[in-house]
Amino acid sequence: MTIGLSFLLGLLAGSVSYFMLGLWWPLAVLLGLFAWLAFGLLDVKMDSTFTLLGGMLLVFCVSLSGMVLRANDQLSGLQYVDTQDVDGTEFRYPVPPLGQARYGEKIYKASGCVACHTQQVTHESVALDVKAMAGEKNLAAVQEAASRFYKLTGRKASGGAALGLPAGEWETIVTGANAADASKARNFLAAAGASVDVQVRFRGEDLMHNDLQNPEGRNWGRRRSVAQDYLFAEPPMLGSVRIGPDLANIGARYNRDMLMSVLLDPKTLKKDSKMPQHGFLFEQAEKDEQRQPTREAEALVDYLLSLKSANYPLPEAPVDQPFTSSMPKPATAPAEAADTAKPDEAGK
């Protein structure tokens, strides 16, 4: 292949990855360069081991630095951040597993729970709310910008409030917009001199159930999981298969008794559960006695109860749904327990 053609292909690879897929620009440049190199190498006669070896070493370095080391640069700076608990108390997040929970994490790892359970709440789309505040001087310009936005996107003013925008107060311009519309609204309003605030809301099957906005929600978390949540996991057991429900937020959904009964016999909570019984975590002193949890089972449940990551708002993953909307109450009678377990259907 000629130099010119391979250069064009490299340019194509670089620009596709930058403009269409939004890669970090040095990475896109690197990708383009190496695509050029790779296509250019097609000219090389591959009869010497050194040609092969040289090309392979180059590719290995690109792969290692482009995927792993670059990610490490970005993630190694993760620190505690301040967040709020459900009742409004502020604390530093994430909290490392305390006491028995660290031992429980080892039990979780040794028993291979990760073979059937994920620990990652995902989202499928985002919905954006745009709010604006205008001063007295630029009120007319902001109102015109808002109506221009409504005309352009075909969206209606919510309750007509936006057009009667009072000066000095936050006013919702649009709710539930997609990224393109929200950025249009932000640009128009900001150009007219308004203060603009954009809020992100995640949508997806994993997230909280909501009759209007998220009717298929499984109540697995109030927000999606992000890298910050796994700062102290050794290692993060993200999982890739959901034969059972996601456990990233299990500590907020289940209480100790429910978890114990699931471990002893999963079919007590859900009749067609595919989860195997974990009898080895329980011991029986005498034949007629009820089976008592071992130290391992207690630690495992401690660990599971400590998994509440998808609850707390973070800068990169805000929470928009109230915690109490459809959460089971912490202590439930057995009859209620069956009800509250319903939203967590196993699998997809």
Added chain:
Amino acid sequence: MSSEPKEDVAKQDPREAVDRSCRGPVLFLAFSAVTWLLVYSVFAMLAGVKVHASGMMADSAWLAYGRIQPASQLALQFGFLVQLGLAVSAWILSHRGKTVLVDGGYLIFGGMLWNIGVTLGFLGILTGNASGLEGLQMPGKVLPLLFFGFVLVGLSIVQTNNRRTDEEMSPAQWFLFAATLWLPWVLAGSYLLIHFFNAKGVMANIVDWWFIQNFARVYLTFVGLGTLFHFLPALSGRQLMGRGYAQFAFWVMLLFGSVGGVGPGAPVPAWLPALSTVSAVFYFFGVIAVWVSLNQTISGASAADTADSLAYNLMRLAALIFISMGVLNVFFAFPGPGSVAEFTTYGPAMKLLFNLGFIGLILVAALYHIFPSLAGIDFSPKMTRIQTTAIVFGVLGATLPSALGGLMSGDAVLGSGFYFASLGDLLLLAGSAILFLNFLGAILFSIKNCGCLAGICCRGEKKEANA
């Protein structure tokens, strides 16, 4: 050999000399691989049964589903595929290069280390020392052992390739040579990053995904393709067409197969899933190039020798599976379809189809071809037919229903998918058991027949006779 007079060496059929140098090492690796396949199918069957009968064996911790399942994956990938891949690579590289296998002893010693490593890893997972990751599920302490085992085997293979008669390398040689070097690099890199530098938080998962991607898309794929590029032309008696396409495929698949593998919803910076989509799309161009080259080579051809028609047809089936999986992979690499398939049984089913339906079938077919020339005796033809049928239908039965069930995502469908998958597991178990017996029987028979044992005992007498 050095003691023999030179005229004798010249008179010998060179192929025979090559085969003699390969015999011990290749058969050793192949036999341990077949044993690990049996171990895999037993444990995969057990894991499948545990999904249906949740109370079964509930009191023994080491038979928990979460331990059996990753242990069986280890047996399949590191026990069966890697070892049979090495055996076939050694044979092809020495035959292609028209040279004897250099330092076959390294191959045996390295293979022993590798087997010890896989066994320790297997027992480690069963006793609850798994690392908690998915690609490198074995305890971290086993990895250096695996690394040194592989490096010893690789030393022999790389030296053999360097001693080739023709200077120019053929596509089969590029692919096998690159695969042999690639795995130790990736293994060492991931070990250092995860266990030595203690990757923090999701970095451990990113390194693990990087390893999975390199292991499957580069290492295993290159072993499979190298074997195809050698055997499809060789068995059909044709020349490999489209060397340029093969060269294109080699570099494109190496570059884009070595990055990516991150799911669309993973809790990592968003550029990683995007990068995975890009690399999957470009990787597909490599798959197309392979298809063009192989299609030009074998369209309308059949096996030149009827004895090889089974191996030839198995390889064609595996090539077909490779192409169809390439199309599916690029489709599900896009975020939309990808998030439908993510977290369902589609993922593990496709992984199994890749491992056994593509790589496994190719390597078993290659074993059918090379075994007679090494052992001096063929597998029993009847048993071979039965075991091949059982393995092919077992693979399809264990994967397709659960892949479909995963995509449909209905609970009822998922359940029935599991039952079909267990039927597939059962067939697979039967197939691998017969393959194991077949192998063992043929070896025992050939030892008894050729008087090799007698040869070992009476070496002194022979020397006297020669003198």
